[in-house]
Amino acid sequence: MKDIFNTYIQSISEKFSHKETSEMGYRTDFEILLKGIFESINVRRIDHDARAKQGNKPDFVVLKNDVPILYIEAKDIGISLDKIEKSEQMTRYFGYSNLVLTDYLEFRFYRNGIRYEEPIKIANYDLKNRSIALIVSNYERAATTIIDFATSHKEPIKKGEHLAKIMGGKGQRIRDNVVELFRIRDKNDEIIKVYETIKKLLIHDLSPETFADMYAQTLVYGLFVARYYDETPANFSRREAQELIPASNPFLGHFFDHIAGRNFEKRLSFIVDELCEVFSHSDVKVLMTHYFKLDLFGNKNEGPDPVIHFYEDFLKEYDPELRKRMGAYYTPLPIVNFIIRSVDQILRKDFGLAQGLGDTTKLTNGKHKVQILDPATGTGTFLSATIDNIYNNLRTRKQDGSWVSYVHHDLLPRLHGFELMMSPYTIAHLKISLKLQETGFKYFNETKSGKTRLGVYLTNSLEDAAKQQNLLAFDFGAAIAEEAKKAAVIKNDTPIMVVIGNPPYSGESSNAFYTGHDVYKVEPTGGKLQERNSKWLNDDYVKFIRFAENMIDKTGEGVVAMITAHGYLDNPTFRGMRWHLMQTFDEIRVLDLHGNVKKREKAPDGSKDENVFDIQQGVAILIAIKHKDRRDKDVKIFRADCFGTRENKFKYLENSFEEIKWENISPTGVNLEWVVRDNEIAEIYEQGFSVAEIFPINSVCIVSGKDDEFIKFSKEEFDKEGVDDSKVRELIYRAFDTRYINYDPQTITRARLKVMKEFFKENLGLTFIRNDQGAENFSHVFVSKVLVDGHLHPGLTYAAPLYLYDDTGSRVPNLNWIIVNKIKTGAGKTTPEDIFDYIYAVLHSPTYREKYKEFLKIDFPRVPYPKDKKQFDALVALGHEIREIHLLESPKVGQFITTYPISGSDTIEKVSYKDGKVFINSEQYFGNVPEVAWNFYIGGYQPAQKWLKDRKGRMLSNSDIEHYQKIIVALVETARIMKEVDSIQ
Numbered sequence: 001m002k003d004i005f006n007t008y009i010q011s012i013s014e015k016f017s018h019k020e021t022s023e024m025g026y027r028t029d030f031e032i033l034l035k036g037i038f039e040s041i042n043v044r045r046i047d048h049d050a051r052a053k054q055g056n057k058p059d060f061v062v063l064k065n066d067v068p069i070l071y072i073e074a075k076d077i078g079i080s081l082d083k084i085e086k087s088e089q090m091t092r093y094f095g096y097s098n099l100v101l102t103d104y105l106e107f108r109f110y111r112n113g114i115r116y117e118e119p120i121k122i123a124n125y126d127l128k129n130r131s132i133a134l135i136v137s138n139y140e141r142a143a144t145t146i147i148d149f150a151t152s153h154k155e156p157i158k159k160g161e162h163l164a165k166i167m168g169g170k171g172q173r174i175r176d177n178v179v180e181l182f183r184i185r186d187k188n189d190e191i192i193k194v195y196e197t198i199k200k201l202l203i204h205d206l207s208p209e210t211f212a213d214m215y216a217q218t219l220v221y222g223l224f225v226a227r228y229y230d231e232t233p234a235n236f237s238r239r240e241a242q243e244l245i246p247a248s249n250p251f252l253g254h255f256f257d258h259i260a261g262r263n264f265e266k267r268l269s270f271i272v273d274e275l276c277e278v279f280s281h282s283d284v285k286v287l288m289t290h291y292f293k294l295d296l297f298g299n300k301n302e303g304p305d306p307v308i309h310f311y312e313d314f315l316k317e318y319d320p321e322l323r324k325r326m327g328a329y330y331t332p333l334p335i336v337n338f339i340i341r342s343v344d345q346i347l348r349k350d351f352g353l354a355q356g357l358g359d360t361t362k363l364t365n366g367k368h369k370v371q372i373l374d375p376a377t378g379t380g381t382f383l384s385a386t387i388d389n390i391y392n393n394l395r396t397r398k399q400d401g402s403w404v405s406y407v408h409h410d411l412l413p414r415l416h417g418f419e420l421m422m423s424p425y426t427i428a429h430l431k432i433s434l435k436l437q438e439t440g441f442k443y444f445n446e447t448k449s450g451k452t453r454l455g456v457y458l459t460n461s462l463e464d465a466a467k468q469q470n471l472l473a474f475d476f477g478a479a480i481a482e483e484a485k486k487a488a489v490i491k492n493d494t495p496i497m498v499v500i501g502n503p504p505y506s507g508e509s510s511n512a513f514y515t516g517h518d519v520y521k522v523e524p525t526g527g528k529l530q531e532r533n534s535k536w537l538n539d540d541y542v543k544f545i546r547f548a549e550n551m552i553d554k555t556g557e558g559v560v561a562m563i564t565a566h567g568y569l570d571n572p573t574f575r576g577m578r579w580h581l582m583q584t585f586d587e588i589r590v591l592d593l594h595g596n597v598k599k600r601e602k603a604p605d606g607s608k609d610e611n612v613f614d615i616q617q618g619v620a621i622l623i624a625i626k627h628k629d630r631r632d633k634d635v636k637i638f639r640a641d642c643f644g645t646r647e648n649k650f651k652y653l654e655n656s657f658e659e660i661k662w663e664n665i666s667p668t669g670v671n672l673e674w675v676v677r678d679n680e681i682a683e684i685y686e687q688g689f690s691v692a693e694i695f696p697i698n699s700v701c702i703v704s705g706k707d708d709e710f711i712k713f714s715k716e717e718f719d720k721e722g723v724d725d726s727k728v729r730e731l732i733y734r735a736f737d738t739r740y741i742n743y744d745p746q747t748i749t750r751a752r753l754k755v756m757k758e759f760f761k762e763n764l765g766l767t768f769i770r771n772d773q774g775a776e777n778f779s780h781v782f783v784s785k786v787l788v789d790g791h792l793h794p795g796l797t798y799a800a801p802l803y804l805y806d807d808t809g810s811r812v813p814n815l816n817w818i819i820v821n822k823i824k825t826g827a828g829k830t831t832p833e834d835i836f837d838y839i840y841a842v843l844h845s846p847t848y849r850e851k852y853k854e855f856l857k858i859d860f861p862r863v864p865y866p867k868d869k870k871q872f873d874a875l876v877a878l879g880h881e882i883r884e885i886h887l888l889e890s891p892k893v894g895q896f897i898t899t900y901p902i903s904g905s906d907t908i909e910k911v912s913y914k915d916g917k918v919f920i921n922s923e924q925y926f927g928n929v930p931e932v933a934w935n936f937y938i939g940g941y942q943p944a945q946k947w948l949k950d951r952k953g954r955m956l957s958n959s960d961i962e963h964y965q966k967i968i969v970a971l972v973e974t975a976r977i978m979k980e981v982d983s984i985q
Contacts, residue, residue, distance in 0.1 A: 016132055026077070076103065077125050078125065079103055096112075097111065105124070107142055112278060120138055167224065178215055215422075222426055223272070228285060236277075251425075251479050311427055341656060344389055347498070350587075351557070374499075375499065378428065380424075382500050418461040419458060422458065432456065459483055463511075501562055505564065505565045506541075519580055523576060524575055567618075570675050586635060592618070592642070594609050610644070611646070637665050639663055639665050663676050669682055681851065693860075700750075700797065701787075701790040702743075711731065711739050727742055729787050735938045752799075766839065767782045767797055768781050770795075781840070782938065783883050785887065802814060823865060846982055882977050893966040906920075907921060907954070908920045910952075913929070920948060
């Protein structure tokens with residue numbers, strides 16, 4: 001052995017002395033060394049892959065009888081192994097049971113990601129002098145340790161977090177290998193057939209990468225499920241796992257027929273067998289007890305959801321981003337329990353079902369009346385909570401003795417769930433099975449030949465029963481087809497009375513084929529929806545609400561209880577949806593939990609308002625009730641609002657359904673918003689005209705997609721880049737902040753050419769938004785003569801040009817003449833500019849903004865018609881004055897009220913305001929800046945602050961210094977004129 005090491009060290013020493021040698025140069029020597037070490041235990045194969053340097057897998061694998069027994073990651077001599085040990089790459093290597101990290105001279109040992117043994121050096125190196133000094137005394141120890149490490153029995157896993165790390169690492173390896181298989185294998189390979197089957201029968205837009213992720217998670221977590229049910233802890237294999245999958249989950253059983261089958265991919269079998277070896281040294285049930293002691297927030301209380309806790313630990317190692325997304329949509333138990341309790345109370349009170357969700361009443365056809373469905377089951381939280389509710393009510397009535405029989409005959413036949421993704425489907429089965437086991441129901445210990453199964457099916461709720469095409473001969477395809485077939489019975493032939501859950505929210509719907517929600521794309525009268533862009537109605541949550549509505553409508557009675565995004569409550573685009581739901585249900589209750597980050601929602605007292613999920617969309621709980629014989633012609637609609645911290649919202653949800661202070665609302669007007677408002681004021685407001693109606697040609701504004709690339713502070717910056725001068729145009733970027741854009745409709749994301757081309761010539765444009773995005777006060781209006789950026793105002797900015805040009809250069813007013821003629825009735829003769837200025841004045845009225853602030857949050861601003869000519873003319877004059885000031889064309893803005901007294905770098909470093917001074921750095925400031933100007937909002941922003949902050953790090957030119965002082969005058973003058981507008985209004 002000594003000679004083998006001496007030869008090895010001598011060879012790499014010679015190469016090390018030549019600076020050009022890299023880690024790749026030592027690989028042949030290292031392979032020879034390994035063969036010498038492992039010859040004594042009859043190891044004849046050592047593979048290494050040059051591509052491994054990319055960090056996808058270790059550099060060397062030692063195989064005995066074609067089974068990997070050791071992996072080795074090699075780094076160049078001189079690379080710090082301490083740093084490598086802490087790197088992301090090493091985190092991925094938790095998926096390798098036996099791993100050695102080496103720089104060819106030092107060996108570090110890791111078993112399932114944990115340091116094992118002390119490092120062993122066989123030489124020291126001097127990087128400066130390019131020399132190597134032998135440590136002969138360590139040769140033998142290095143050889144025996146490497147052999148023992150590769151061949152010794154594995155130590156037991158003692159912590160759940162450690163097991164999750166190992167599972168995450170194995171999952172990554174399986175996923176990456178599956179992706180690689182798609183590259184090198186043909187369509188006849190079994191794993192490719194599995195992919196094609198799922199794509200054809202379940203997820204039609206499934207990519208190989210997404211499939212690889214789904215496959216890896218299902219395999220790894222499926223093994224975990226099997227091990228959980230294993231009563232012979234001394235050994236475990238994938239073939240044993242095949243027999244251990246509970247009867248409650250026939251699909252997973254078929255999946256493991258594939259895993260344990262003769263055609264299972266060999267390169268994956270190594271990884272799976274390694275994981276089985278890890279499981280054989282892990283008492284999964286004992287490890288899981290830790291998770292029963294933690295609540296949803298990680299506190300040491302009796303934990304209700306150990307399966308999810310462990311799954312989150314697994315995802316943290318397997319894919320942190322996926323864990324983040326999963327955590328964002330996992331429904332917290334306070335929400336789930338509130339919904340379940342509410343449905344239980346409604347069934348008892350409104351439908352006369354004495355046992356609520358647990359009621360066993362049957363219909364004349366012999367089916368249970370209270371059929372329950374979660375169409376987006378996810379990990380089974382709602383169904384698990386339903387079981388809890390029913391079991392606890394049964395115990396309260398001291399009927400525990402009948403529970404096992406009840407589950408078999410009166411619960412499982414009416415508890416249904418649909419889930420599209422294999423991994424949460426697998427977890428849902430585990431969670432619900434464990435929940436039933438907790439209560440004493442043990443039927444799921446049967447083998448696959450048993451008749452008992454859980455009614456959670458792998459299917460797409462929004463799709464009709466899958467057509468069973470030529471895949472039925474393939475067992476895995478038959479299993480999926482069978483799931484779809486059973487789900488179709490639920491969809492088509494089962495009188496669902498309760499639909500619960502938390503459906504997915506996705507503006508870019510994954511279910512484009514579904515058209516059932518087209519019934520929502522109507523006006524409240526039933527005519528076609530008059531919206532140019534109704535894409536928000538294609539959100540998946542809208543489709544699931546429609547699915548739920550249709551299920552209850554077919555049954556003729558029942559309850560929908562879901563938590564979803566809350567945009568449908570007041571967004572004008574959803575008016576047809578609100579109207580349709582009002583036609584279907586007798587009673588609708590919405591509990592708006594708010595938390596809309598995009599709208600910057602706050603509690604009524606101004607305090608922080610948090611989302612109950614880690615998402616930006618606000619959410620609401622919808623409870624819709626339908627009776628068989630509609631008692632009242634008009635639907636009753638109730639609303640409640642809950643603001644504040646997440647913790648306070650969870651506390652609020654401890655109230656019963658009946659304890660909530662519901663407010664009866666009467667949706668009116670063209671939009672039928674489900675909001676609390678003064679209907680008298682609403683009636684007055686809606687008598688006015690919408691700015692989007694009087695200017696028929698309008699649209700959202702430019703979105704460049706890359707502001708840093710396409711938008712510059714000066715034209716000269718584009719000149720330096722050689723941009724075609726004819727494409728460079730002025731752009732109003734923010735209020736009082738005009739920049740330049742490389743306006744090439746072929747390259748920017750949204751050019752909005754139809755409207756923006758009207759600003760190529762002399763024009764005026766009104767800018768506004770459709771709602772105020774939750775701002776405390778409405779200020780989202782401005783004026784422009786040039787192109788307009790889509791984020792001039794927070795949210796989506798609209799622009800309406802006053803004139804439209806034809807190809808000859810002639811122009812016509814962009815005005816709705818029906819509205820104009822009605823204006824003339826009170827105002828007399830007018831010009832297009834007069835009408836523009838009248839609107840501009842009204843929109844700057846503080847009284848108008850305050851009185852109608854709730855309506856300005858919902859739709860385009862509506863402007864009252866003028867009372868008479870005197871009022872109209874006065875407002876036109878003030879609107880004209882504000883317009884000229886905002887365009888910085890008024891002589892007044894050149895009459896500075898501020899100073900700039902200190903010379904210096906003129907560079908904006910840190911912006912601050914104190915005692916009338918606006919500091920741009922430690923020495924220079926603008927003096928005499930009124931506080932009203934500093935804090936004043938125009939266009940949704942505070943221009944006196946934003947203009948400077950957007951230029952942090954830039955040196956101000958003399959023109960910039962003058963421009964800022966003009967802004968201050970404009971802000972002060974705007975505040976003054978707005979008061980005058982109120983005196984006329």
